[in-house]
Amino acid sequence: MIHSPLKTGPILEVDRLSVEYGLKDTPLPAVDNITFVLQNGEAVALVGESGSGKTTAAMAIAGLLSPNARVSGGQVRYRGDLLPISDDAAMRPHRWSETSVVFQGAMNALNPVHRVMKQIAEPCILKLGMSRDEAIARARELLELVGISADRGAAYPHELSGGMRQRVMIAMALACRPSIIIGDEPTTALDVITQAQIMKLLGELRSRLNLALILITHDLSVVAEACDRVMIMYAGRIVEEGAVAEIFARPKHPYTRLLIQSIPNPASGKRIIQPIPGDPPTLTNRPSGCAFRPRCPSATGICSSEVPSFAEAGGGRVACHLHRTLTQEDEVAAHA
Numbered sequence: 179m180i181h182s183p184l185k186t187g188p189i190l191e192v193d194r195l196s197v198e199y200g201l202k203d204t205p206l207p208a209v210d211n212i213t214f215v216l217q218n219g220e221a222v223a224l225v226g227e228s229g230s231g232k233t234t235a236a237m238a239i240a241g242l243l244s245p246n247a248r249v250s251g252g253q254v255r256y257r258g259d260l261l262p263i264s265d266d267a268a269m270r271p272h273r274w275s276e277t278s279v280v281f282q283g284a285m286n287a288l289n290p291v292h293r294v295m296k297q298i299a300e301p302c303i304l305k306l307g308m309s310r311d312e313a314i315a316r317a318r319e320l321l322e323l324v325g326i327s328a329d330r331g332a333a334y335p336h337e338l339s340g341g342m343r344q345r346v347m348i349a350m351a352l353a354c355r356p357s358i359i360i361g362d363e364p365t366t367a368l369d370v371i372t373q374a375q376i377m378k379l380l381g382e383l384r385s386r387l388n389l390a391l392i393l394i395t396h397d398l399s400v401v402a403e404a405c406d407r408v409m410i411m412y413a414g415r416i417v418e419e420g421a422v423a424e425i426f427a428r429p430k431h432p433y434t435r436l437l438i439q440s441i442p443n444p445a446s447g448k449r450i451i452q453p454i455p456g457d458p459p460t461l462t463n464r465p466s467g468c469a470f471r472p473r474c475p476s477a478t479g480i481c482s483s484e485v486p487s488f489a490e491a492g493g494g495r496v497a498c499h500l501h502r503t504l505t506q507e508d509e510v511a512a513h514a
């Protein structure tokens with residue numbers, strides 16, 4: 179039987195979370211003081227370019243940081259209880275049963291020498307204490323749930339298509355009945371049609387199982403259909419957060435504006451996309467003040483000396499010194 183948690187309210191509270199890489203005396207901050215709340219059953223996207231800290235933040239929440247990374251500040255609560263995110267052993271009971279991850283590139287994440295049925299059944303035995311027969315029955319049920327005939331469970335990963343392998347990854351992520359799924363670029367390696375099918379499947383599972391979803395992506399175009407809310411990350415910080423419709427209609431941060439301009443928009447008839455000039459900063463060359471300053475078309479004096487703090491805007495929040503001026507300019511342009 180598939181578990182369906184029906185509680186409402188915040189399921190995850192991330193409070194001033196910071197993560198750094200490197201040695202303690204030469205720390206390289208990858209995630210800087212991020213705060214957000216995830217409601218039960220809600221889908222939130224963490225969007226940003228490579229190196230923005232989105233995957234590191236999500237892995238810290240799941241207790242899956244790589245050995246060269248550590249939580250340097252903040253806390254995470256799951257259903258109100260503090261998670262021991264800095265303690266690998268103490269996180270073990272929480273991993274996969276509360277929050278689980280669908281990784282990108284299923285071919286790398288799946289074990290090539292084991293049949294997929296075995297790989298789905300294994301966490302049921304190890305984490306849920308099921309007998310082998312019970313675990314196989316659950317694996318068959320999970321395969322059917324993600325749209326794969328249970329008989330295909332006898333296949334090895336290389337015998338399945340990319341889309342089917344990603345479905346297997348989703349089945350594995352659901353094995354221990356988590357309440358939160360983190361999708362780490364779950365459709366990156368797939369063609370556009372399969373991408374759409376996988377996102378549709380995640381959406382259906384979300385509503386059927388009342389799952390909360392944290393979708394990590396560099397691609398804003400996948401967010402519109404799949405998520406309720408979006409958080410834009412840049413250089414380890416959240417720079418804008420809001421409802422998906424509001425962010426797409428009225429982006430307030432210059433980086434969000436450029437991200438939106440950089441995706442194709444067939445509905446507008448716009449065929450030319452505008453790439454974002456320059457490169458994001460690396461961990462070792464974060465600019466002073468606003469980290470987006472070297473690429474920002476609106477940067478001014480204060481941007482190099484002061485880190486912008488969050489302001490409430492349009493039902494969300496934005497960290498930009500000039501967001502009010504830019505919004506006013508938009509309003510003037512709209513009425514011109």
Ligand code: SF4
Nearest residue numbers: 468471474481498499
């Ligand atoms: Fe651009 Fe300044 Fe706003 Fe940063 S604070 S996004 S540099 S205008």
